[in-house]
Every structure is written in structure tokens, then in C-alpha cells.
Amino acid sequence: MSDPSNQIVPDSEHRGIVGLLPTAARPFALLARFDRPIGWWLLFWPCAWGVALAGGAVVRWDLLLWLLLGSIAMRGAGCVYNDIVDRDLDRQVERTRSRPLASGATSLKAAWIWLGILCLIGLTVWFQVNTTAKLVALGSLALVAAYPFMKRITWWPQAWLGLVFSWGALVGWLAIVPQFHWAMVLLYCGSIFWVIGYDTVYALQDREDDALVGIRSSALRLGENVRFGVLFFYLVALSSWAGALWMMRPHWLGLVALVPVGLHLLWQVTTLKTGNGDDALAKFRSNRFAGLLMFLACVVLGLAG
Numbered sequence: 029m030s031d032p033s034n035q036i037v038p039d040s041e042h043r044g045i046v047g048l049l050p051t052a053a054r055p056f057a058l059l060a061r062f063d064r065p066i067g068w069w070l071l072f073w074p075c076a077w078g079v080a081l082a083g084g085a086v087v088r089w090d091l092l093l094w095l096l097l098g099s100i101a102m103r104g105a106g107c108v109y110n111d112i113v114d115r116d117l118d119r120q121v122e123r124t125r126s127r128p129l130a131s132g133a134t135s136l137k138a139a140w141i142w143l144g145i146l147c148l149i150g151l152t153v154w155f156q157v158n159t160t161a162k163l164v165a166l167g168s169l170a171l172v173a174a175y176p177f178m179k180r181i182t183w184w185p186q187a188w189l190g191l192v193f194s195w196g197a198l199v200g201w202l203a204i205v206p207q208f209h210w211a212m213v214l215l216y217c218g219s220i221f222w223v224i225g226y227d228t229v230y231a232l233q234d235r236e237d238d239a240l241v242g243i244r245s246s247a248l249r250l251g252e253n254v255r256f257g258v259l260f261f262y263l264v265a266l267s268s269w270a271g272a273l274w275m276m277r278p279h280w281l282g283l284v285a286l287v288p289v290g291l292h293l294l295w296q297v298t299t300l301k302t303g304n305g306d307d308a309l310a311k312f313r314s315n316r317f318a319g320l321l322m323f324l325a326c327v328v329l330g331l332a333g
Contacts, residue, residue: 055128060104072099073319078200080326098153113176160206194219218268225261285325
């Protein structure tokens with residue numbers, strides 16, 4: 029078995045903190061991607077948008093904290109599951125071969141136990157929402173289970189990830205207003221295209237390795253048209269969000285709230301260096317800020333609606 033002390037992945041955001049953990053705990057932190065909080069922020073923001081646009085950002089601030097905890101736990105669980113399924117493929121890709129399962133830093137049995145613990149934390153959060161939100165949340169499980177296999181059968185696994193990572197928008201809304209609303213649907217659709225856009229940027233890091241081992245991605249499919257593709261996805265996201273905000277407050281002033289996030293996404297596209305993996309990673313991570321800007325827009329419209 030490999031020495032876990034050498035298994036801190038190259039794109040870790042918090043190498044120093046992970047390095048301070050006890051040797052036995054380090055592989056589990058890396059399996060759940062606790063060293064890379066960008067993932068749980070990207071899972072959390074759609075949840076927060078749903079709560080905020082439904083008008084619950086202030087009165088249910090506690091729910092936002094529960095959803096953040098749930099995002100950390102379930103993103104971790106999703107990563108552990110993904111690594112279990114992809115452990116053989118991960119060994120063939122430069123960026124992922126140092127992951128704990130691919131490198132042998134931890135066992136498959138231990139990974140399954142860790143997955144169960146993270147799911148129990150997620151279950152605790154699940155009990156904090158109403159029945160309607162509970163039922164809708166359960167609907168995401170099939171999508172989550174199928175995601176790791178999408179890169180083997182479609183050029184657009186990013187679209188499937190969009191379905192998964194955006195599901196919280198529905199749960200967040202229904203936790204506040206337990207009934208159907210088209211604004212909720214448009215918020216969800218916009219989030220899907222946002223995810224496709226930023227995950228296409230993320231996939232730019234692995235284009236060469238993915239092509240060699242047969243992994244499919246939108247970054248490979250788009251080829252030299254990646255920048256235009258990401259622009260298209262972001263424009264569809266902004267259009268969908270504009271429709272959601274308009275339904276909450278049908279006045280052009282309400283759409284002004286989208287200007288900051290729109291400018292940020294435009295900056296991403298215009299400055300993206302498609303052949304530079306470090307730049308692609310930085311642009312991908314900047315979506316943490318894009319999610320915050322969108323959250324503020326939803327707070328304003330949710331309170332005014």
C-alpha cells in the first residue's frame with residue numbers, strides 16, 4: 029500500500045491543512061475532497077438560491093446552514109462513490125492517479141464504510157425539511173448513482189452533472205414553499221446550464237489524458253469551439269434565471285440584480301485560456317463567487333416578491 033503522506037493530489041486547495049491531519053485520516057479527507065471546498069460550494073449555491081428566491085433567506089437562515097452541512101456531506105459521499113466506480117480509470121489519468129483508492133492509500137472496504145458515514149450525516153439534514161422537499165430530494169439518488177458511468181456512454185457527462193448538482197434548487201424552494209412554481213423550474217434549468225458551462229471549463233485540464241483512455245467530455249466534444257460553447261451555456265443559464273426573476277417580480281429593475289453575475293460569467297469566458305490547465309482550474313473555482321452573486325440576486329427578488 030502506498031504511503032498516504034504522499035497522496036495529496038496536485039489540484040488540492042488546502043495541501044497544508046491536509047498535511048497536518050493524522051496519517052490515518054488523510055486518505056478519507058481526500059476521498060471526500062475536504063481539501064477542495066469548491067465542490068460543496070457549487071452544490072450548496074443552487075440550494076441557497078431556491079431558499080432565497082422563495083423568500084426564505086432571512087426567516088429560514090438556519091435552513092441555509094443545514095443545507096450547507098448537507099452539501100459538504102453529500103458532495104463528499106458523491107466523490108467517494110465516484111472514486112469507487114472510477115478507481116481503475118483514475119489510475120490512468122495523471123491528475124487523478126494519486127487519489128486514495130487509485131493509489132492504494134486506502135482500501136475499497138474502508139471507502140464503502142466512509143461513504144456510509146457521510147450518507148448518515150446527509151440523512152440528518154434530510155430530516156430538517158418538509159415532506160414535499162424530502163420526497164423531491166430522494167429523486168436525486170438515481171441521478172447521483174448513474175453519474176460516474178456517464179463519461180463512458182456520452183460526450184456530455186457535464187449535462188448529467190448539471191441535473192445532479194442543480195437538484196438542490198428544487199429542494200431549497202420546496203422547503204420554503206411546498207408547491208410547484210415555474211420560477212423554481214427556470215431556476216433549476218438555469219443552474220443546469222451553469223454547471224455544464226463551468227464543468228466544461230474544468231474538463232479542459234484532462235483533455236489529453238481523457239482522449240488517451242477513452243473518457244468522454246464536453247471539452248473534448250467541443251474541440252476548438254470550447255469558448256463559444258461555454259458562452260452559450262452561460263447565456264442560456266442567464267436567460268433562464270432572468271425568466272425566474274421576472275416571474276417573481278415582472279419589472280425590468282428586477283433583472284438588474286443579474287448584472288453582477290452576468291458580468292462575472294462574461295469575464296470567465298473572455299479571459300479563459302483553453303490550453304492552460306491552471307487557468308481553467310482558476311476559472312472553474314471562480315464560480316464560487318458567481319454562485320454568491322446569484323444568491324444575492326435571489327435574496328433581493330425573494331424579499332421583494
